[in-house]
Amino acid sequence: MWHNLDGVTSPAVVDLLGALAYGELVAFERIAADATHAPTLEDKISLGKMADAEFRHFEQISTRLTQLGVEPSVAMEPFVDALNAFHNNMEPRDWLEGLLKAYVGDGIAADFYREISIHLDPETATLVNEVLSDVGHAQFAIDHIKSAITEDPKVAGRLALWGRRLMGEMISQASVVAGTRPALQEVFLNPPDGSAPMGATELTSMVNRLTVGHARRMDVIGLAS
Amino acid sequence: MWHNLDGVTSPAVVDLLGALAYGELVAFERIAADATHAPTLEDKISLGKMADAEFRHFEQISTRLTQLGVEPSVAMEPFVDALNAFHNNMEPRDWLEGLLKAYVGDGIAADFYREISIHLDPETATLVNEVLSDVGHAQFAIDHIKSAITEDPKVAGRLALWGRRLMGEMISQASVVAGTRPALQEVFLNPPDGSAPMGATELTSMVNRLTVGHARRMDVIGLAS
Numbered sequence: 198m199w200h201n202l203d204g205v206t207s208p209a210v211v212d213l214l215g216a217l218a219y220g221e222l223v224a225f226e227r228i229a230a231d232a233t234h235a236p237t238l239e240d241k242i243s244l245g246k247m248a249d250a251e252f253r254h255f256e257q258i259s260t261r262l263t264q265l266g267v268e269p270s271v272a273m274e275p276f277v278d279a280l281n282a283f284h285n286n287m288e289p290r291d292w293l294e295g296l297l298k299a300y301v302g303d304g305i306a307a308d309f310y311r312e313i314s315i316h317l318d319p320e321t322a323t324l325v326n327e328v329l330s331d332v333g334h335a336q337f338a339i340d341h342i343k344s345a346i347t348e349d350p351k352v353a354g355r356l357a358l359w360g361r362r363l364m365g366e367m368i369s370q371a372s373v374v375a376g377t378r379p380a381l382q383e384v385f386l387n388p389p390d391g392s393a394p395m396g397a398t399e400l401t402s403m404v405n406r407l408t409v410g411h412a413r414r415m416d417v418i419g420l421a422s
Numbered sequence: 423m424w425h426n427l428d429g430v431t432s433p434a435v436v437d438l439l440g441a442l443a444y445g446e447l448v449a450f451e452r453i454a455a456d457a458t459h460a461p462t463l464e465d466k467i468s469l470g471k472m473a474d475a476e477f478r479h480f481e482q483i484s485t486r487l488t489q490l491g492v493e494p495s496v497a498m499e500p501f502v503d504a505l506n507a508f509h510n511n512m513e514p515r516d517w518l519e520g521l522l523k524a525y526v527g528d529g530i531a532a533d534f535y536r537e538i539s540i541h542l543d544p545e546t547a548t549l550v551n552e553v554l555s556d557v558g559h560a561q562f563a564i565d566h567i568k569s570a571i572t573e574d575p576k577v578a579g580r581l582a583l584w585g586r587r588l589m590g591e592m593i594s595q596a597s598v599v600a601g602t603r604p605a606l607q608e609v610f611l612n613p614p615d616g617s618a619p620m621g622a623t624e625l626t627s628m629v630n631r632l633t634v635g636h637a638r639r640m641d642v643i644g645l646a647s
Contacts, residue, residue, distance in 0.1 A: 222466065222467070222470060225454065225470060225473075226454050226455070226457050226458045226470070229450065229451050229454030229455065229473065230451070230454065230455055230458070232451050233451045233455070237495075238495040238498055238499065238502065239495055241447065242447070242484075242494070242495065245447060245450060245451070245477055245480070248450075248454065248477070249474060249477045249478075252470055252473070252474045253474075255470070259467075269467070270462075270463040270464055270467065273463055274463065277463070
């Protein structure tokens with residue numbers, strides 16, 4: 198049974214939507230910034246379309262937060278520092294690092310949110326799934342990175358290292374966030390769908406699944422994880 | 423009478439739409455970049471919405487170019503260097519310079535295109551007017567710059583200088599473009615609507631009108647032009 202059918206919005210849902218909204222807003226800005234470094238006009242247009250899709254996802258989540266009676270900027274605020282720290286620490290040095298960052302980052306975020314959203318009310322879960330749908334970025338990144346490696350196999354080593362750093366930094370910032378948001382811990386300790394609490398073992402399994410997903414995505418491009 | 427009723431698209435229309443399309447695409451990227459420096463989350467969201475509106479304008483022009491049988495990237499290509507040069511030479515050093523640049527640049531571009539579009543076929547003129555409609559940026563910039571000047575009157579001098587440099591650089595890049603695109607010169611020498619050719623006097627009047635428009639916009643914020 199759901200805890201929130203009394204009309205009180207769960208603080209965990211607000212936190213998850215707030216983090217996701219800010220993540221989409223920043224993704225929009227970062228992909229638009231990558232577009233300025235696109236090697237061709239066609240690539241610039243493709244990235245513009247993706248950035249635009251992320252912005253529309255941001256707006257969908259904002260609309261939902263407003264429906265729930267929460268000011269979107271208030272819901273996003275607690276996640277600004279951690280997400281900004283992630284992006285500032287992991288500033289891509291070139292076009293390929295930017296592509297890999299978006300591909301790897303979107304992938305891990307999508308896996309993580311899907312793990313959590315099964316414990317949320319169906320409406321939130323549907324929205325989360327919708328806004329995490331790939332906007333075409335993955336295939337675009339895969340194609341461009343693979344052809345860059347074919348042209349110059351040396352870039353593979355540098356990008357593999359970059360992929361490992363991205364995964365590490367995401368886990369590190371996620372831990373910071375988890376430690377400061379009791380409502381998010383509550384999703385694991387007392388899942389709103391009434392399922393059994395996740396203990397240390399279940400959390401470890403989840404991190405393992407995220408790591409496997411990451412390794413699979415790196416593998417698709419021929420990069421060691 | 424119109425020159426293009428035989429179904430052959432005028433090279434001038436393609437040039438104008440190409441320049442406008444690239445201008446919107448770059449405006450989108452630049453406003454999204456400004457959003458990363460927004461002082462508050464609300465400002466970040468506002469700029470995101472404006473960047474998104476510019477992207478939709480870009481898509482409208484692209485659609486029109488495609489309908490005319492022209493690949494958008496082909497139409498944009500001749501204007502990439504001049505527009506990139508403008509943006510690279512005029513990289514804002516802070517949030518306020520970014521806002522003034524967008525306000526001043528959008529204003530001059532809109533005035534210029536409206537001067538020209540009256541000589542084009544009605545369908546193109548309508549589209550040009552539509553995509554040049556202010557996306558809310560002007561009032562946003564006016565409000566933020568005015569309140570920054572109220573807080574610290576010293577910034578007015580720096581921003582006034584910045585506004586003059588922007589106008590100068592736009593005229594300089596526009597001359598480069600005009601010199602290399604005979605089709606655009608043709609709009610003035612042999613307007614497609616059959617009106618009288620614009621000679622040196624009419625061109626000087628047009629530049630004067632653009633300068634007056636610029637001065638009026640600077641005046642609205644209390645800046646000397």
